[in-house]
Amino acid sequence: MIVPVGQRPFFGRRVVGAAFIMAIFGWGFGFYGPPIFMQAVLERTQWSVGFVSAAVTLHFLFGALVVARLPQLHARFGVPRVTVAGSAALALGVIGWALAREPWQVLLAALISGAGWVTMGAAAVNAVIAPWFVARRPIALATAYNGASIGGVILSPLWAWAIARFGFGVAAVVLGLVMVFVMVVLARSVFAVTPEAIGQHPDGEAMPRGPMRSDDPAAARAGVFLWRDRLFLTLAVGTSLGLFAQAGLIAHLYSVLVTPLGNQGASLAMGLATACAIAGRIVVGRLMPPGTDRRLVSCVCYGVQVAGSLLLLCSAGSHIALLLFGVVLFGSGIGNATSLPPLIAQTEFAKADVQRVVALNVAISQATYALAPAAFGLLRMSLPAGNTGLMFAVAAAIQLAAIGCFFLGRTHSSPVLAQPKTPQGYAR
Known part of the structure; x- marks a missing residue:
């Protein structure tokens, strides 16, 4: 049939x-x-x-x-x-x-x-x-x-x-x-x-x-012009900074948690961070309304992670409740750091450019975060044994810089998903 x-x-x-x-x-x-x-x-x-x-x-x-x-x-x-x-x-x-x-x-x-x-x-x-x-x-x-x-x-x-x-x-x-x-x-x-x-x-x-508002063919950027485009540069730098802070902190978080929580407790805490990453992605994906300023959503997600980093700092490696709450807040933004940049690109770039923008953004951020574990390792080596507070402070500062980049790239008119086409083919 x-x-x-x-x-x-x-x-x-x-x-x-x-x-x-x-x-x-x-x-x-x-x-x-x-x-x-x-x-x-x-x-x-x-x-x-x-x-x-x-x-x-x-x-x-x-x-x-x-x-x-x-x-x-x-x-x-x-x-x-x-x-x-x-x-x-x-x-x-x-x-x-x-x-x-x-x-x-x-x-x-x-x-x-x-x-x-x-x-x-x-x-x-x-x-x-x-x-x-x-x-x-x-x-x-x-x-x-x-x-x-x-x-x-x-x-x-x-x-x-x-x-x-x-x-x-x-x-x-x-x-x-x-x-x-x-x-x-x-x-x-x-x-x-x-x-x-x-x-x-x-x-x-x-x-x-209808197309996205940015799907006007005239809006397409030639290859070299992406590197001069404020939207692309703030997206790429913001994503790279955010993932650099995440990758560096995650690489060392388990070893930091072992002292107060033990091996099994640290493993469970890392599992909790992963669960929060999954939940964070789903919550944002389901609840983000059409027309939302996706850069602002990204700023909020990184803000939650900054709060988590500061709680980890305030826990002084011994206050278990603050430590776990910090893991929850930090973990809740891990997933959105990956999933939000392509959604930002969807609303800000012509359809012909989106895949190239996403690929270049991934390339730049991956090349950046590849160096993060070593950089955070050098930072830990420079600190007195057991003193990891500065590592959390540095992670929070880098994430604040990422928020600044995303915020600087915001446009005055939020891109929205287009409504049905007008006779000229553009969204009303």
């Missing part, structure tokens, strides 16, 4: 589910995996911590270079092919980490894994979701990006268990093959489908909506 086009379930829901799964593997392998891989390499080779840490940094920095070109790769080869090729590169790179016997081999593996993971990262998730959602993009992106947090919850302990039980090589091969198989299935059955191909419109509407 042939189902009329208008009666088919909205395929975009399947796209969100597929993007969620892609994010689980992308972050589970490419973001949360490298610290675990580093430890496994150190135990097997006895290479210096500094060298293997540099390999992890190389993984993220090279990924930043690749993600800047992701829109061009998608345009030339298509999202399905790029995703499958990226998953294969990520699996091959992780296997390289596991089998490396010489220092140059682990550096080569880092280049390959770094190039692969960004094809399943933040810019890739946005590229998959964007054709299917316009007005409902906030909750669609929030749901898909929560796969990133779930990837840390599921795959981090799975990596640790599999490496301890079977060895790094076997774990890398088996989990890598599983990832590639799943990505091939999703690419063929979901990512290859477009709204136009099945006669559907974004958000499942019976008729297409």
